[in-house]
Amino acid sequence: MRGVDLNIGRAEADNLGNFVAQNRDNVIQEIIERAEKPVNQMLTDLPQATESLSRLVKRLDSAATDLPETSGQLRQTIQRLNRLLANQQRDIEKTMDNLRAVSENMKEITDNSKKYPSQVLFGAPPPPSKAMQR
DSSP states (O other), X not given: OHHHXXXXXXXXXXXXXXXXXXXXXXXXXXXHHHHHHHHHHHHHHHHXXXXXXXXXXXHHHHHHHHHHHHHHHHHHHHHHHHHHHHHTHHHHHHHHHHHHHHHHHHHHHHHHHHHOHHHHHHXXXXXXXXXXXO
């Protein structure tokens, strides 16, 4: 009986092997068919992508060429600005103090105009009328 079982097992294995081989071919064919359209599109777009990449590389090369000069100019500008600020620091501090004082005065004026709006239009209040005193 054991020999019969082995023969059945071998037959099943052969059938399974044939089934896998047939399905493998079908699966491979299906993968190829699904990949064909995207691959063709990529191949179609490749020249345009290459051209765009080439333009980008040229721009980067140009920017890289100008970078040391631009960096040097920026460094010089910052140095000049530092010297200017160092020389004018006292004047800047005085100006800032004046701006603070002006700001405080403007705040006081607006506070007073909220409390006494007629003072803004007419100045000091008029003296009491003599008719009111009688």
